[in-house]
Amino acid sequence: MELTTVWFVVLAFLWTGYFFLEGFDFGVGALLPVLGRNDTERRVLINTIGPVWDGNEVWVVAAVGATFAAFPEWYATLLSAFYLPMLLILVALIVRALAFEYRGKRVDPTWQRRWDRCIVFGSVVPAFAWGFVFGNLLAGLPIGADKEFVGSLADLFTVAGLLGGLTTLTLFLLHGAVFLALKTTGEVRVRARALAGRILLAAVPVTAVTLAAAGQESWAISAAAIVALVAAGVANARGREGWAFLGTGAAIVLATATLFVLLFPAVAPSSLADANSLTTTNAAATPYTLSIMSWAALAFTPLVLLYQGWTYWVFRKRIGVRDIPPAAGAALTRVAQ
Amino acid sequence: MDQLDLARWQFGITTVYHYIFVPLTIGLSALTATLETAYVRTGKEHYKRAAKFWGKLFLINFAIGVATGLVQEFQFGMAWSDYSRYVGDVFGAPLAIEALLAFFLESTFLGLWIFGWDRLPRWVHAACMWIVAVGTMLSAYFILAANSWMQHPVGYRINPESGRAELTDFVAVLTNSTLLSAFPHVLFACFMTGAALMIGVSAWHLSRRRHVEVMRPSFKLASWVMLVAAVGVVLSGDMQARIMTEQQPMKMAAAEALYDTVAPASFSIFTVGSLDGGDEILSIRVPRLLSFMATGTWDGEVEGINDVQREERAQYGEGDYRPIVPVTYWSFRLMIGFGLLAAVVAAGLLALTGPPGRWIRKLWPRRLRPSDGETVPRWVWRAAVWAIPLPILGNSFGWIFTEMGRQPWVVYGMLRTADGVSPSVPASTVSLSLTVFTLLYAVLGVIEFRLLRTYAKAGPEAPAPARDPDDDGPDDGDDGHRPDAGENADESAERQLAFAY
Numbered sequence: 001m002e003l004t005t006v007w008f009v010v011l012a013f014l015w016t017g018y019f020f021l022e023g024f025d026f027g028v029g030a031l032l033p034v035l036g037r038n039d040t041e042r043r044v045l046i047n048t049i050g051p052v053w054d055g056n057e058v059w060v061v062a063a064v065g066a067t068f069a070a071f072p073e074w075y076a077t078l079l080s081a082f083y084l085p086m087l088l089i090l091v092a093l094i095v096r097a098l099a100f101e102y103r104g105k106r107v108d109p110t111w112q113r114r115w116d117r118c119i120v121f122g123s124v125v126p127a128f129a130w131g132f133v134f135g136n137l138l139a140g141l142p143i144g145a146d147k148e149f150v151g152s153l154a155d156l157f158t159v160a161g162l163l164g165g166l167t168t169l170t171l172f173l174l175h176g177a178v179f180l181a182l183k184t185t186g187e188v189r190v191r192a193r194a195l196a197g198r199i200l201l202a203a204v205p206v207t208a209v210t211l212a213a214a215g216q217e218s219w220a221i222s223a224a225a226i227v228a229l230v231a232a233g234v235a236n237a238r239g240r241e242g243w244a245f246l247g248t249g250a251a252i253v254l255a256t257a258t259l260f261v262l263l264f265p266a267v268a269p270s271s272l273a274d275a276n277s278l279t280t281t282n283a284a285a286t287p288y289t290l291s292i293m294s295w296a297a298l299a300f301t302p303l304v305l306l307y308q309g310w311t312y313w314v315f316r317k318r319i320g321v322r323d324i325p326p327a328a329g330a331a332l333t334r335v336a337q
Numbered sequence: 338m339d340q341l342d343l344a345r346w347q348f349g350i351t352t353v354y355h356y357i358f359v360p361l362t363i364g365l366s367a368l369t370a371t372l373e374t375a376y377v378r379t380g381k382e383h384y385k386r387a388a389k390f391w392g393k394l395f396l397i398n399f400a401i402g403v404a405t406g407l408v409q410e411f412q413f414g415m416a417w418s419d420y421s422r423y424v425g426d427v428f429g430a431p432l433a434i435e436a437l438l439a440f441f442l443e444s445t446f447l448g449l450w451i452f453g454w455d456r457l458p459r460w461v462h463a464a465c466m467w468i469v470a471v472g473t474m475l476s477a478y479f480i481l482a483a484n485s486w487m488q489h490p491v492g493y494r495i496n497p498e499s500g501r502a503e504l505t506d507f508v509a510v511l512t513n514s515t516l517l518s519a520f521p522h523v524l525f526a527c528f529m530t531g532a533a534l535m536i537g538v539s540a541w542h543l544s545r546r547r548h549v550e551v552m553r554p555s556f557k558l559a560s561w562v563m564l565v566a567a568v569g570v571v572l573s574g575d576m577q578a579r580i581m582t583e584q585q586p587m588k589m590a591a592a593e594a595l596y597d598t599v600a601p602a603s604f605s606i607f608t609v610g611s612l613d614g615g616d617e618i619l620s621i622r623v624p625r626l627l628s629f630m631a632t633g634t635w636d637g638e639v640e641g642i643n644d645v646q647r648e649e650r651a652q653y654g655e656g657d658y659r660p661i662v663p664v665t666y667w668s669f670r671l672m673i674g675f676g677l678l679a680a681v682v683a684a685g686l687l688a689l690t691g692p693p694g695r696w697i698r699k700l701w702p703r704r705l706r707p708s709d710g711e712t713v714p715r716w717v718w719r720a721a722v723w724a725i726p727l728p729i730l731g732n733s734f735g736w737i738f739t740e741m742g743r744q745p746w747v748v749y750g751m752l753r754t755a756d757g758v759s760p761s762v763p764a765s766t767v768s769l770s771l772t773v774f775t776l777l778y779a780v781l782g783v784i785e786f787r788l789l790r791t792y793a794k795a796g797p798e799a800p801a802p803a804r805d806p807d808d809d810g811p812d813d814g815d816d817g818h819r820p821d822a823g824e825n826a827d828e829s830a831e832r833q834l835a836f837a838y
Binding site: 043046047050051052053054055057062065066067069077078080081083084086087090091093094095097098101102103104147148149150286289292293297301304311314319328 | 393399404405407415421424425426427430433435437440449759769
């Protein structure tokens, strides 16, 4: 296999990892006001992902960085073409990150409500926007002969973008709900399970339509994704939370695999002329750079998987309302007296 | 303003802002890890409280550092796509390896550290913070590798077909002489920054005689770190200046606003007058100092702006190769000034609170003498609080100098900044993002500063009674604490988490 192909696969792997892991973080964040009826319950929700969300977010940093190194042309075209969506994603991720860290730092309902809004905004927006970006990418962008995007913002408002966005949004919401059912106890768990069943009713048709519209060549993977979703629904209904989570996770992995299988060998197909498309060969870095990157990836990726996995093991316990200590901000009010 | 100016402003604002928090986190993570190690080794409760307290301040900064760091990685592709196309083969690799090697390490082990107080054995928990600290330093190394390559490209060739830079020797990029001098310089400056915050906050509490058992060791540690780091900054900066003179003669000339080549060259501490070297109204000069800084000898020749401009014109064709001289001149001086001031503060505090202080105190006029039971008078502590911003300002001006001094090049001698912007992005779009980032950062800056101040003033948690260290809230649910302060988690479901968001 060509090194360029290897790196295409590596990038597919990084994006898949990002969607699988950060997918449930986005889901949990978006469902915060729905499943958290009071502050303590909302804190239960946030603390299910508390120790891991930041590590999950690094997957996108790694994916974008690896795109820069392995396919500089792809990186340049993708990010400049999707300038405004990327701006929106960045703003969303910034406020979400700070919201997690700062929301409990003061005991003030208004303060917490504002940060909660930031968490919802910062979870819903990227959950939709990443699908929007990749949906558009797969459908093809107006790319000129010099590999530059020649369109405008209006060219991005396509059915493909909308379908892609709705798919990632519903899949992540579902993934988050199932994750919460797996990681919490008491009321929240019951509610999360019920909600997951309802989201599934939207997720299955949306995903099916999108995957069917995306292309027929990868029908087997697409079908498997739908089967995984349905299986997740069955497992959820029976209260098999672990299996349900594996099901939604598999659906996300397979849907992402569909995207990359359909893209290959292009990385950014041009809607103007096939000759203008960026492919794994004409957008790639030199073989020397790719080999350096390969050694780095070979050496460090297993290590990353190992210690990230260990984190999930350390924080494997379910949490519930009883586990939540008073907020850090509460200590401040005592000091002030 | 055209698209180029907007994109440059955006890069400048987002980068300088991001870099307010980066050194704080690099410095504080190592300091926090040191204090926690002291706790593991001695078992003394006040070290643990210190580690928790500084860890909290570290986290408030880390959050905003990480959040704004995302922008940096996306920005090259968004606003500088031609730059990314041109140098991506060389420039992308260190960035990607940074994410793979450093960011995963930092974020994962920080998650373990924050939430693992009652779950992990003590030494494992302390090791987590050390790993975070090492991760932040690795980050710095790879980012500086990328930046040093922009200052002094090595290990590459220009492909005649595509006309782009291609990596030929990655080891050369990672052992670039520019990098080997910049890395210690930056790292020492980061330790100064973290230490300054620790000095300032400790002093604030010590002036009120609060939390003395936590603040005293913190203050001592931070003062020593600050002093040693300051010496490191000076030595590495000296090395860097010479390398810079050799590799980027224009930058050194612009740092002094020196228009004509002279030997020996004096260093002006302060000049009022026109910056084109025409008429000086007032100038305070140190003879021969610039020669020493630039060449290592007291009578070395330093090239002037006009001469370098002639040389570069001959080498690269028509064009203006001069940076904005007032900016380079003043940022260079402010960097050195704030850095030295911070070093003097650290040395002074150590002298006053250490053994020399005993003799110094005898010489003081009565009004300034410390009252009974105090080692130093209160005004010293109060003044020490103002040490906090000094290294931060030094860092900011240092980066402004080194980046502005490279202009008009984005990669020195290879690619002009003007040729790096995204051709497909209209100026209106860049102005929108510039506005969004600036406003957002301003709001977040205010929030962060207030929060940091609140938490710094609140001080560490009260010492735990001889039992489990978790805060007891107003609720019950206590399941009979064992008398010994056991640190390994007992798996009973009733136990509250030691830390939660």
